[in-house]
Amino acid sequence: MNDLESGDGAPGEGREPAGGADVLDEAGIRTALAGSRLAREVHIFERVVSTNDQALALARSGAGEGNLVVADRQTGGRGRQGRPWHSAPGLGLWLSLVLRPALEARRSTLVSLAGALGIATTLRQGWGIRAGVKWPNDVVVDGRKICGLLSEGEFSGDSIRFLVLGIGLNALHGREDFPAELAGRATSVALESGRQVRRLELLADVVRAVEAKYFYLEARGFDGIRRELLLVSPLMGKVARVVTAAGELEGTVVDLDENGALVLRLGGGHLKSIVAGEVVRVT
Numbered sequence: 001m002n003d004l005e006s007g008d009g010a011p012g013e014g015r016e017p018a019g020g021a022d023v024l025d026e027a028g029i030r031t032a033l034a035g036s037r038l039a040r041e042v043h044i045f046e047r048v049v050s051t052n053d054q055a056l057a058l059a060r061s062g063a064g065e066g067n068l069v070v071a072d073r074q075t076g077g078r079g080r081q082g083r084p085w086h087s088a089p090g091l092g093l094w095l096s097l098v099l100r101p102a103l104e105a106r107r108s109t110l111v112s113l114a115g116a117l118g119i120a121t122t123l124r125q126g127w128g129i130r131a132g133v134k135w136p137n138d139v140v141v142d143g144r145k146i147c148g149l150l151s152e153g154e155f156s157g158d159s160i161r162f163l164v165l166g167i168g169l170n171a172l173h174g175r176e177d178f179p180a181e182l183a184g185r186a187t188s189v190a191l192e193s194g195r196q197v198r199r200l201e202l203l204a205d206v207v208r209a210v211e212a213k214y215f216y217l218e219a220r221g222f223d224g225i226r227r228e229l230l231l232v233s234p235l236m237g238k239v240a241r242v243v244t245a246a247g248e249l250e251g252t253v254v255d256l257d258e259n260g261a262l263v264l265r266l267g268g269g270h271l272k273s274i275v276a277g278e279v280v281r282v283t
């Protein structure tokens with residue numbers, strides 16, 4: 001295992017997860033992911049700044065689809081809109097996949113939506129957690145975030161050169177493991193399932209679930225995924241306030257369009273598709 005950084009004293013450091021040490025060891029990871037098409041090559045780090053940075057560097061140097069980066073801890077994990085991503089050592093799954101989807105660049109959002117759906121589905125079916133997908137890319141349980149996805153990539157005109165899909169899944173956290181600013185807004189697989197979580201098992205479930213939806217998207221298109229997303233969306237039928245680069249909008253959430261944009265019905269009945277934004281209030 002590699003260590004690309006040292007000595008950062010991140011929150012949660014030194015705490016053993018409830019239920020005893022849960023080791024993400026290299027041999028275990030390789031065995032758990034054997035046969036996975038998205039994890040033909042696995043790059044495992046004890047510590048990195050960000051698994052997305054590692055995966056972006058791999059992709060830029062020509063790595064193909066099927067490269068997975070996993071780290072036990074991140075010292076500079078990042079979320080959407082430049083926010084830091086709390087990556088407590090030993091408690092979560094912090095991973096990034098190199099993808100080369102045959103999709104137009106304007107449809108790249110579909111990849112993170114498909115990935116989020118895969119994760120919500122495996123949490124529901126395999127872990128008994130009532131997980132949903134909050135547009136654009138949060139996996140949530142009763143309003144608390146359990147997993148976030150960050151898609152970054154390089155584009156050439158309307159083609160995708162590559163995407164890196166970063167996944168941060170809170171796995172072993174107890175309530176006290178989240179920093180104060182996340183209290184009441186974050187949760188974990190251990191908290192929601194009540195089970196003793198082994199991250200190796202969870203990692204294999206997550207990668208295989210993302211893989212299933214990703215290849216379904218590639219082979220069959222977005223429509224089936226869209227219908228499943230609407231079924232597990234905590235926003236559907238609700239009034240949402242969305243912050244976009246062009247300002248704030250409020251309306252009733254009625255659909256996702258073929259590019260993964262959120263469709264709002266505004267006052268007056270006009271439908272508006274929002275390609276990028278942040279839902280800040282739901283009533």
Ligand code: BTN
Nearest residue numbers: 050052077078079080148166168
């Ligand atoms: C978000 O909800 O804002 C997205 C969070 C994505 C976090 C993951 S953790 C693994 C990967 N590496 C990063 O630096 N970020 C993503």
